[in-house]
Amino acid sequence: MKYGYFDEDCELCEAARFTHWYYEDEICWIADCEACSTPMVVWKSHGTEPEPGEVDWMLERLTQVGLDRFGEGVASVDRTMRQVPDHFHAHLRDPHWLSRRWLEAPSKYSGVGGTRQFLK
Ligand SMILES: [Zn+2]
Ligand SMILES: [Zn+2]
16 A cells, blocks of 8 residues: 555455445545445545545545435435444445345445446
8 A cells, every 4th residue: 555554454454345436546445335335435544533634535525426326415424433443434324224235235346436236
């Protein structure tokens, strides 16, 4: 990784590409969270304190992904870091996120951006 810190025991640092990836740049990546199938932005550095400008950038990108997937005013940013409290990330949750993981097949990685594809 050319940017920031890396913790080899951290699943967000590992950044495994299993689910759909919406977006990636030098600051962050956005993919479906493996646990809840909602878009999740992850800082490309291990830690909890990105610069304020980086936080704004990441949340703007996440909000844009949500607009494309859910439409306007449907989903909201959830910055609570439950599972990985020591690496900055944020979820975008729509009202159906809880039931979706039981009703919908998980998405799969098919390159960054493009159409969301699902595991059969
Ligand atoms: Zn999640
Ligand atoms: Zn990490």
